[in-house]
Amino acid sequence: MSVPQAFYDYIDSHESQFIQRLADAVAIPSVSADAEHRKDVIAMGKYLQKQLQDLGVEVRMADVGRQVVDGQDLPLPPVILGKFGSDPKKKTVQLYAHYDVQPALLSDGWNTDPFKLTHDGQTGRLYGRGASDDKGPLLGWLNVLEAHVKGGLELPVNLRFCFEGMEESGSEGLDELIESEVGPGKFFEGVDCVCISDNYWLNDRTPCITYGLRGITYYKLTVSGPGRDLHSGVFGNMVHEPLVDLVHLMAKLISPQGEILVPGIAELVAPLTEEERKRYDKLDYSVQDVESAVGAAVARSDDKSELLMGRMRYPSLSLHGIEGAFSAPGAKTVIPACVHGKFSLRLVPNLTPENVDGLVIKYLKDEFAKLDSKNTLNVESLHGGKPWIADPNHWNYVAAIKATETIYKVSPDLTREGGSIPVTLTFAETLGVNVLLLPMGRGDDGAHSTNEKLDKSNYIQGTKLLGTYLYEVAANAT
């Protein structure tokens, strides 16, 4: 089924209305991490409920319970479950996006009010919190639906919507809801594939489609000794200092060149095939891309493919900080009594929290014993999640690739990402269907940062891409 020209025409002729829709959404400060803004997250959900209902979607606002934040007992924002179409001859595509955003204050360094969408006519950029993460992509689906409903076009697939309001704050309640809605007569029955639009191109030039995400396991490494903080004048050189032990242990986790020093981890990683290596060589990326993204010439390698594999297909171990030691500006002569080192390991196939945690904990205990300290060690994993990888040869990916080629006239980069989006794995495992990440924005959008933006062309062409993808699903699904 080819895409009707009337669809593209509708998008082009409604550009300013679609930008206004994004402006209206950005104006609702739906910050899920902030108890004061919980009412705005809920208002954002209601705003979407009405828009979906006006377009004929059968909407259920799923209550996923309550949570305590900063001592306040708050309702969780509802998960919006929507149905549009039930034609048994059509494929059913499950869509996911989130309507909450990261915190943002003008005083953080924004050039414009983060909750007022600002269109820079010269660059075509639309600045505002959530423009790219994830209100723009979410509204892209509404734009596609409107173009069909109001433009008198028939959608080539059945749609199922799952829009949550807690993604930036741990997706509280989502996994349980999804698991409870799987089975005969339940919401997710009949879903053929999943499309998640909540990530970005690898760079600012080339569209990409993402088929893998790293998992994570996050550790807290505690060394304690004295019963209270001590003065280094009085007790320096008299006692075993916990921070000295901790720093020695943390240095044994990772080399300055990035080599993970925990035995057994490297051996578990799925071996690199020649075909896979070539896939990285083909990606549109350079050492300069990473160095301009991080703002300094600190890339660990001069080889673009090595760098990309470092992010996408190898584990990484990062040290995040130390809790309990002196961390303020100035000079304090304390010997901290109890310190907690924080570090995490990003997981790739075939690393899981289950097969990695034991290796990490045993290694740290062995190394601590070698220190011959009278202090006490404790190691715990604070949270963990498995890596996710999909088959990029599945018809769901074929559809997305073809749609991208139609809209952007280039082959998309096939990427894996270094971070994790836990719902991806939940959908893959509970629904048992192929899951696809189809990004709308660019790598320099600054999601989670100040001056987040979405290029107008990414919003408008991205809306066309999402619609085209649905036609390609209908055409390619087997």
Next chain:
Amino acid sequence: MSVPQAFYDYIDSHESQFIQRLADAVAIPSVSADAEHRKDVIAMGKYLQKQLQDLGVEVRMADVGRQVVDGQDLPLPPVILGKFGSDPKKKTVQLYAHYDVQPALLSDGWNTDPFKLTHDGQTGRLYGRGASDDKGPLLGWLNVLEAHVKGGLELPVNLRFCFEGMEESGSEGLDELIESEVGPGKFFEGVDCVCISDNYWLNDRTPCITYGLRGITYYKLTVSGPGRDLHSGVFGNMVHEPLVDLVHLMAKLISPQGEILVPGIAELVAPLTEEERKRYDKLDYSVQDVESAVGAAVARSDDKSELLMGRMRYPSLSLHGIEGAFSAPGAKTVIPACVHGKFSLRLVPNLTPENVDGLVIKYLKDEFAKLDSKNTLNVESLHGGKPWIADPNHWNYVAAIKATETIYKVSPDLTREGGSIPVTLTFAETLGVNVLLLPMGRGDDGAHSTNEKLDKSNYIQGTKLLGTYLYEVAANAT
């Protein structure tokens, strides 16, 4: 000249008045670190000015300028310079104490209001902020003076008072004032010796006299790389992480057994003589003393003398913390862009900031070069002070030893301390006379901690000790 019995009788018969004097002083919350309490520090100075003047002391409230704290431009509390007696046939003793205190809040874990002196009748302890550090010792001198003036006794020496209100906050302005008051016709002219009462016994049993203090040099070790904090999912394994470099460098400073790994430091330390070693063996101290003081069995050695030398006559290197990394509770997946390691080295003869800083900085630069990182290193010394050591055979010490034997019926421990009291070195160097540290309180008083106390017996017997010391100066000075 023997001590008149009337002096001791006056002290004994005025015990309750002297305790009330301490209660009145503790009730003034003279916290020098807190801008809100600056007015109270100044009120404390005025309170002392009146008491000294009422006893016939010629007082000058020396203005030492202003300072900016928390954005507020504040006056520094005056240094109280007092003269009592100018008999050329008598020795002139310079006294030093401070009238400011450490911060204290009931909510820090105090059992009683820190600014209300609380007398525990069972234990004889007087609880309150500043009771031991340093209002008790300071008022001890007022008690001695009152016993003579109101008891109709003649003091055996001329007295000079120097009471400051900024000791707990860097003694701002004090060094410059002392230096400006040295010379013919100036305040410090004619001073024969200095007595500082601002430290504690080594334990809770045996009086001590202190003839040495360690110096310090405090370092800030900065590793910077990326232009901003990064997400470890996106950039883990792509860039050189500053915190990884920093942890490797900090681990190269000190072994878990306390060995300083910076080459050249150990060689500079004055060699241990057999006689000196014996002096440590004689001190009333045990491994259990350090372990009960720190609240855990984490002493670095099973040999009491090794532990004491670790504090008193060897340098120590302590790691204090890291600024710029993730230091809060919880799990954040940040790669910090710029981190500052804080550590300090306690100095003993013959280590000085001048001969040590170069060794430390060169070593860290050499070790950083070996890491082969693309990040940037900077090392700076934030502040430094030389160690101080006095001749414990000087008549000033003989006087203090005899006075202690008279009051406590035991020979005092001759100790060196691990911390620094910078004014000690200033007096020694600018006045060129012997300086003595004569403590009033015990090692378990908890200065700078919650539930600070001074035993009533230490306050009353300590007052007698201070007075007796003045008579022994008159008898022993040459």
